[in-house]
Amino acid sequence: MNGVKGVVFPLCTAICLLVLLYKVRDIRVHRNDRALLALLMAFSCTAVSFALSTPSVSAAVDARTGIPNLGALGIHLFGGVASSAATLIAIAYWVHPPDVARRKAIRALVSSGLCAAVMLTMWFVDDPAGAGRAPHYLLQQAHRAPGAVYLLVYVTAFGSGMVEIIRLCRRFGRVAGRQWLRRGLYTTGIGAAAYLVYCIHRASAVPAVQLGLDPRRWELLTPLVSGIGIAFLAVGLTMPSWGPAASEWHRKVRNYIHYQRLHALWRAVTEAHPHVVLEPQHPSPLFRAMPGNIDYRLYREVIEIQDGLLALRPYMDSEITARARHSARQEGLSGAALQAVVQATAVRQALRARHAGPGLSTGEGLPAVEPYVRGSGDYGAEVAWLLSVARAFSNLPSH
Numbered sequence: 596m597n598g599v600k601g602v603v604f605p606l607c608t609a610i611c612l613l614v615l616l617y618k619v620r621d622i623r624v625h626r627n628d629r630a631l632l633a634l635l636m637a638f639s640c641t642a643v644s645f646a647l648s649t650p651s652v653s654a655a656v657d658a659r660t661g662i663p664n665l666g667a668l669g670i671h672l673f674g675g676v677a678s679s680a681a682t683l684i685a686i687a688y689w690v691h692p693p694d695v696a697r698r699k700a701i702r703a704l705v706s707s708g709l710c711a712a713v714m715l716t717m718w719f720v721d722d723p724a725g726a727g728r729a730p731h732y733l734l735q736q737a738h739r740a741p742g743a744v745y746l747l748v749y750v751t752a753f754g755s756g757m758v759e760i761i762r763l764c765r766r767f768g769r770v771a772g773r774q775w776l777r778r779g780l781y782t783t784g785i786g787a788a789a790y791l792v793y794c795i796h797r798a799s800a801v802p803a804v805q806l807g808l809d810p811r812r813w814e815l816l817t818p819l820v821s822g823i824g825i826a827f828l829a830v831g832l833t834m835p836s837w838g839p840a841a842s843e844w845h846r847k848v849r850n851y852i853h854y855q856r857l858h859a860l861w862r863a864v865t866e867a868h869p870h871v872v873l874e875p876q877h878p879s880p881l882f883r884a885m886p887g888n889i890d891y892r893l894y895r896e897v898i899e900i901q902d903g904l905l906a907l908r909p910y911m912d913s914e915i916t917a918r919a920r921h922s923a924r925q926e927g928l929s930g931a932a933l934q935a936v937v938q939a940t941a942v943r944q945a946l947r948a949r950h951a952g953p954g955l956s957t958g959e960g961l962p963a964v965e966p967y968v969r970g971s972g973d974y975g976a977e978v979a980w981l982l983s984v985a986r987a988f989s990n991l992p993s994h
Contacts, residue, residue: 603818604648611642614636614829618836629700630688634832637681641825644674648821650730657728667732668718671749672711680707685832686760689697689776690767703756710752717745733811737800754794760787764831775838779831786827793820847889853978854886854893860985861896864903864942867949873890873900890958893978900981910945931983939987 615638618631625631647653680703687696687703721741731747736742749917764784770855771777796817800810864870873895876882886892919940923933 599815600648600650600818603822604645606640608645608649610825610829611638611645614638615642617833619804621836628688630685631686633681633700637685637832638829639677640673640678640681641828644670644678644823648674654728654730660804664718664732665730666864667729671714671733671745671896675749675753676707676711676714679753679760680704682828683756683759683763683834686763686780689835690763690771690780706920707756709892710748713748714745714752717741717748719863721745731811731814732805733797734800734814737810738804743801746797750794750798754791757787757791757794760784761791765841773835775842776835778838779834782831782834782892784831786824786829786831788818789824789827793824794815796820799837800935829841839957848887850893851886853982854896855883856982857893857896857900857978858883859902860942860981861900861903863946863988864900864907865931867946868903868906871906872901873899894974897974897978897981901977904942907942907945910948911941912944912948913942916941931980932987935980935983935987938984939991943991 615635617887618635618638621628621631647656647666647670653670656666657663683703684700687699691699718741721736721739733742733746737746761784764780764787766785768777768780771780782901793816796813803810871876876886916937920933920937923936924986928936
């Protein structure tokens, strides 16, 4: 078991330190942000707790100080009492007005201070110096009254904090105006639920030892739920900060993919009508791979495709379009998929007619199919429609 803890708990410590490094940068700008300060305190305490939870570290602390089980006391005061109180304070300042959050913060500090005082008293009463070091302090002292009180106060302080966090996250997650704040609250609630399982697991040691059972048999649950809990808490409590940037990167990547997928259709229509291109692009593959401002490039690509398709309308043949629609229906297509294939076929026929005789048109200047420019003014819908046409255009047989 010590081997598992020796791997999991250092990883949990690293997660906390990464969060601290990420958030401490905001201190320069938000020095008076009490939610930020509480969050930094929460992860600082949790990092200390996980570091002490590593068996070799807690053993070294006890050996260096000459005080048995001092490391265990630090684990529970920092990781259970202090960190849960600081997390509650951070969330309170997120979801409540400042005056309400201040009252709740004072209440959390007072209650956590009382719990810490009781735990410290029980730790002294239990006489750790006389009993020697206990590698599994909570489990090995649960059969003694002071140890049982210590354990129950610890899990009560820790567990009640997690219950309150879950309640706040569920309540305000439903009404949070910002998308990433809502996601962060729900994710934080999952992490708190994992820690609540840990608290129940720890509390079960008291009746277990009275029944003659050895709680160390299911001690694997401790590193498991601790790792899950801190991972979700770290992601959830920082999500409102990095979430909007993640959305922006996702949008840029999506626009880049759309830009590349529309390129074949854009090239076909602009070669037929070069005048629709506002800023001629360099033909090198490097320019296509690195187009610069992707939002602007995609916007220009969409506009130029639309302008090129409008210029091709006089070359569209209604008979070819009708045959394409009939053939697509025979293949089982319908709705938007059918219309995209029809549009793509009409475009290819119009391009061939344009290349065959630039001054000749097969129609009377009226569109043979539905207009390409939709009246809704929805840019996203317009891009989606052109993507379906571009996909159908690329999949058309060569003959």
